Amino acid sequence: MVNHEEHDKYVVEMKPLRAATTCKDQAKGLGLTLAHRQGVCSPIAANRQSRNSKLIFLRDQSRVNSMNVLGQSGALPAEDHGEHAQMPIRRSSPGMGEFVVTIGIGTPKVDLPLIFDTGSEVTWTKCGQQGPLFDPHESKTFSWPRCSASKCNYSINYADGSYSNGEYVQDLLTLTPEYQFEDFVFGCSQSYSDNFGATAGVLGLGQGDNTLISRIEQNFSTIFCYCIPGSESSSGYLLFGFNALTNCQTDNITPLIIDQYNPSYYFVNLVGIALGNQTFSLSSESPPPRTIIDSGTTFTRLPPSIYEAVRAEFVKYMSTTYSVAKPLSTLDTCYDLRGQENVKLPKMILQFENTDITLDSSAVVWRENDDAQVCLAFKPNPPNSERQDLVIIGYVQQQNLNILFNIQEKKLHFGTGRCGN
Secondary structure, three states: OEEEEOOOEEEEEOOOOOOOOOOEOOOOOOOEEEEEOOOOOOOOHHHOOOOOHHHHHHHHHHHHHHHOOOOOOOOOOOOOOOOOOOOOOEEEEOOOOOEEEEEEEOOOOEEEEEEEEOOOOOOEEEEOOOOOOEOHHHOOOOEOOOOOOOOEEEEEEEOOOOEEEEEEEEEEEEEEOOEEEEEEEEEEEEEEOHHHOOOOEEEEOOOOOOOHHHHOHHHHOOEEEEEEOOOOOEOEEEEEHHHHHHHHOOOOEEEOEOOOOOOOOOEEOEEEEEEOOEEEEOOOOOOOOEEEEOOOOOOEEEOHHHHHHHHHHHHHHHOOOOEEEOOEOOEOOEEEOOOOOEEEEEOEEEEEOOEEEEOOHHHOEEEOOOOOEEEEOEEEOOOOOOOOOEEEEOOHHHEOEEEEEEOOOOEEEEEEOOOOO
């Protein structure tokens, strides 16, 4: 989609969706490449295929189900960290995300495509002696981390039923030729479920004492930025430290809220949503919803009352011009755009504490592979959810934005990204 903005709407040119054969690499000269795991920019050749919406929807819902177990106090269920270990032994973690980034481990360096996840604390990779897997015994810089026992075991269970079990090891981490980190501690998995596919594991960018961010703090000051591309034919980027500040720092800043009960997640204060000419207040809800910004959730989740108000305004705007289409899985508000060349979509603005952010046109609707159908890219929290007041901002709504996490100053910056179509 190519768009031109008017005051309260996007005018979108509906170019045909054809299977892309070349990648528009937007990360050149910036940092690590962030690519859709099924797109042409994916470093995993076996994953380069047409988008599987059904699989994406299933992974998305499993992840949200896990995040909705936040109790009334805000705390996740208690976890067993073990009596002697210095690192987490058992973790309950949200399901897998849709984007991968490649890092290097060991000497000689092995390049490993890992799932990019701001909601996971532990970074881990598949270990073994076949294919592109990391074999610690072939690395000259491998060693065991300090534990009271001779080895540190770990076990991670993800919400979608996937798992990873293994041992903590430490080795040389290479992000770029200029940035290498000795004795980086990560999970070396000998047992993992099949649904990780050809990815090599997970890059955990959540908060905590054992995350990637905390372990490279001396060089990068707990600062990172990413831009999620708006299509599978483009790549985004992941930046750290001074490079992140140089490319992503803006005046559009909202406080980054740290929750001691859920330290892996990044919380912000979303106070309202503007769609077209209407504004819907979240701060007037009782209780006011808590908001997580998350790279692994696909579609933004809203409290049912807010979702219904946003949906009603979207229907009012679209139904005067476009034909209603049948729902697409759990996306319940869809339109048939066959024969349309220039489509007008209502502009959407997320109103955070201290700043308003206009979303990219690709962030308002989900366009299905058949070209003709678009659906409102938001969902309500399910009626049986323990936390109907929870807002989760998914990656679709983050597309084509630079999002800078300055954890040490507890600030989140928003800006126009360079990973657009």
